[in-house]
Every structure is written in C-alpha cells, then in structure tokens.
Amino acid sequence: MGQGKTPRFIVDSMLGRLARWLRILGFDTWYFRDIDDPELLKIHQETGRVLLTRDTRLVQCRGIGCHVLVHSDGWRDQLQEVFTALSLDLERDAMLTRCALCNLPLEDLGPDEAYGRIPDHVAASTSVFRECRSCRKVYWAGTHRKGMEEVVSMLLAEREDGRERS
Numbered sequence: 001m002g003q004g005k006t007p008r009f010i011v012d013s014m015l016g017r018l019a020r021w022l023r024i025l026g027f028d029t030w031y032f033r034d035i036d037d038p039e040l041l042k043i044h045q046e047t048g049r050v051l052l053t054r055d056t057r058l059v060q061c062r063g064i065g066c067h068v069l070v071h072s073d074g075w076r077d078q079l080q081e082v083f084t085a086l087s088l089d090l091e092r093d094a095m096l097t098r099c100a101l102c103n104l105p106l107e108d109l110g111p112d113e114a115y116g117r118i119p120d121h122v123a124a125s126t127s128v129f130r131e132c133r134s135c136r137k138v139y140w141a142g143t144h145r146k147g148m149e150e151v152v153s154m155l156l157a158e159r160e161d162g163r164e165r166s
C-alpha cells in the first residue's frame with residue numbers, strides 16, 4: 001500500500017480468478033472454493049488478511065477489518081478495483097514468484113530437473129525455471145506472459161489516468 005506494506009489477502013469463493021491473478025502478481029492470497037461466510041470472516045479477523053468479497057452483507061458484519069467490496073464482474077476490472085482501493089503498487093520483482101494454484105512461493109529448479117516437464121521449445125530457449133513444491137507445476141519467464149503484459153499495462157495505464165485527473 002502507499003506506506004510500502006504489502007497486503008496479504010483472503011478472497012471469497014466468488015473471486016477465484018481474481019485470487020489467481022493476485023498470486024501471479026506476487027501477493028500472498030488465500031482462496032478456498034468451499035467456505036462459508038462465518039469461516040471467511042473468522043480467518044480475516046484472526047490473520048488480519050485484507051478481505052476481498054462481493055458480498056455486501058458480509059462487509060456489514062460487526063468487527064470487519066480492512067476489506068474491499070468488489071463490484072465488477074470481470075477479473076480484470078476486479079483487479080483494477082483492488083489496486084485502486086488499496087493504492088497498490090506493481091512489484092515487478094514479485095511477479096511469478098508464487099504458485100497461481102497453491103499460493104506457495106516458488107523454488108528454483110535446475111534445467112536438468114525441468115526437462116521433460118516443459119514443452120520442447122521452452123527447453124531449447126530457456127534455462128531459468130522455478131517450481132511449486134506442492135503441485136509440481138514448473139514456471140519460467142514465459143508462463144502467463146501474454147496475460148501478464150495485458151494486466152501490467154492495464155494497471156499502469158489506470159495509474160497514469162489517475163495522476164492526470166488529480
């Protein structure tokens with residue numbers, strides 16, 4: 001956030017794609033497909049994780065802490081809402097350091113260990129790999145690249161607009 005503290009998130013079950021993209025961008029993001037409101041609220045309160053939800057009733061609960069009530073339907077717009085609401089910065093160093101599926105930090109993986117688990121054209125052109133020790137998914141610089149460039153330019157463009165308006 002503005003003060004340089006990177007928030008950690010807990011995301012409600014309706015916001016799965018948003019959760020995935022927050023992880024790809026490097027944010028520590030908890031997401032549970034089947035979780036009821038009281039449980040979600042409890043985790044939010046006990047961990048101090050910022051709650052991202054579409055549920056207007058939930059944010060009216062007593063004792064609610066830092067949260068963003070997300071209005072948009074599409075995940076790109078949702079991402080934008082969260083960045084704007086919390087004045088988040090894009091941390092390029094943090095991108096692709098976390099598994100999009102498990103949220104675990106990725107570990108370095110030697111090329112020898114990666115070969116056979118990645119497409120041949122990647123093996124021929126890339127030698128830096130990371131893997132998730134939980135789901136064993138292998139990541140490299142090209143993973144999510146197209147979506148990533150789109151998301152990054154969208155978020156940066158919005159930031160510029162914001163400056164011009166203010």
Ligand SMILES: [Zn+2]
Nearest residue numbers: 099102132135
């Ligand atoms: Zn994983």
